Amino acid sequence: MQSISRRGFVISAAAAGAAFGLDGPLEFIGSAFAQSNPALLDKGFVKFKVGDVEVTQIYDGIWNRELQDGFVRNAALAEVQAALKAAGLAETIVPIPFTVTAVTIGGNTTLIDAGTGVPGQVQPTAGLASAKNLAAAGIDAGRIENIVVSHFHPDHIFGLMAKDSTAEVFPKATVHVPAPELAWWTGPSVPQPAQGLANRIKATLGAWKSIKPFEGDKEVVAGIRSIATPGHTPGHTSYHVGSGAQQLIIQGDLTNIPALFVRNPGWHAVFDVDAALAEATRRRMFDRAIADKATITGYHYGLPGAGTLAKDGSGYVFTAMSV
Numbered sequence: 001m002q003s004i005s006r007r008g009f010v011i012s013a014a015a016a017g018a019a020f021g022l023d024g025p026l027e028f029i030g031s032a033f034a035q036s037n038p039a040l041l042d043k044g045f046v047k048f049k050v051g052d053v054e055v056t057q058i059y060d061g062i063w064n065r066e067l068q069d070g071f072v073r074n075a076a077l078a079e080v081q082a083a084l085k086a087a088g089l090a091e092t093i094v095p096i097p098f099t100v101t102a103v104t105i106g107g108n109t110t111l112i113d114a115g116t117g118v119p120g121q122v123q124p125t126a127g128l129a130s131a132k133n134l135a136a137a138g139i140d141a142g143r144i145e146n147i148v149v150s151h152f153h154p155d156h157i158f159g160l161m162a163k164d165s166t167a168e169v170f171p172k173a174t175v176h177v178p179a180p181e182l183a184w185w186t187g188p189s190v191p192q193p194a195q196g197l198a199n200r201i202k203a204t205l206g207a208w209k210s211i212k213p214f215e216g217d218k219e220v221v222a223g224i225r226s227i228a229t230p231g232h233t234p235g236h237t238s239y240h241v242g243s244g245a246q247q248l249i250i251q252g253d254l255t256n257i258p259a260l261f262v263r264n265p266g267w268h269a270v271f272d273v274d275a276a277l278a279e280a281t282r283r284r285m286f287d288r289a290i291a292d293k294a295t296i297t298g299y300h301y302g303l304p305g306a307g308t309l310a311k312d313g314s315g316y317v318f319t320a321m322s323v
């Protein structure tokens with residue numbers, strides 16, 4: 001047994017295999033060090049198994065956002081700075097990684113969200129999924145038949161569309177989208193600052209024949225079930241694969257980076273459309289994941305970006321797997 005930090009622990013490979021359905025040895029590293037593993041970022045992807053489901057997480061880059069007052073609407077700047085510092089991060093920058101999850105079931109690979117597009121489409125320091133990391137992970141964009149979408153923020157959907165036109169990037173794919181999300185972005189309630197994005201969505205997802213809306217909790221693609229998790233956006237949706245002790249919940253943006261928002265589930269990020277609803281949804285889903293001993297992953301959790309949650313005082317702690 002290696003030394004155990006306050007928020008970190010190591011368990012045997014056998015126990016981990018039982019918990020996660022993993023074949024190889026792995027250890028868990030503490031949340032303070034889980035933002036990203038540089039060697040994995042170079043490689044560009046991680047693969048692991050949940051039962052019979054092969055999971056691939058593809059790194060799409062990072063947005064190093066300057067921390068400003070108001071980033072967390074209901075916490076003082078000094079509190080946010082202290083939380084970053086406690087996680088071993090710089091106090092002036094919120095490092096927001098982008099990570100696309102793909103699941104392969106019965107030989108069919110489905111993407112959950114599509115990345116940020118080409119470099120510069122959302123951020124100059126993102127776009128690595130389309131530029132190289134999908135291919136590095138052995139995923140051929142031209143053969144993808146299904147993509148399921150968590151919500152319509154640019155970092156999740158711009159990978160579906162060409163940078164300067166309304167052309168589709170995945171020619172064979174049916175794009176499954178939550179009906180309430182499509183209705184909201186193409187409806188009258190989008191606030192003025194987001195009108196540009198709404199117009200882009202209307203011209204692309206709102207018009208494409210490849211779009212297949214679905215309602216509520218259902219099996220969207222064989223083996224992939226939706227879980228309505230509204231708040232971050234009105235139609236925000238998480239996804240679930242596996243069963244029993246071998247479950248993965250692909251959260252989407254129930255939280256932004258763990259160092260701030262898993263530690264402090266009551267904190268309201270500036271990105272949430274309905275922050276109070278987002279918080280209630282987050283707490284409900286976190287408690288479900290803990291009760292079910294499910295593996296979880298978040299779009300902004302970096303690499304390795306899957307692991308487990310546990311209660312920790314007034315918040316939670318995310319413990320990433322290391323593969």
Ligand SMILES: [Zn+2]
Pocket residue numbers: 153155156253299300
């Ligand atoms: Zn996001």
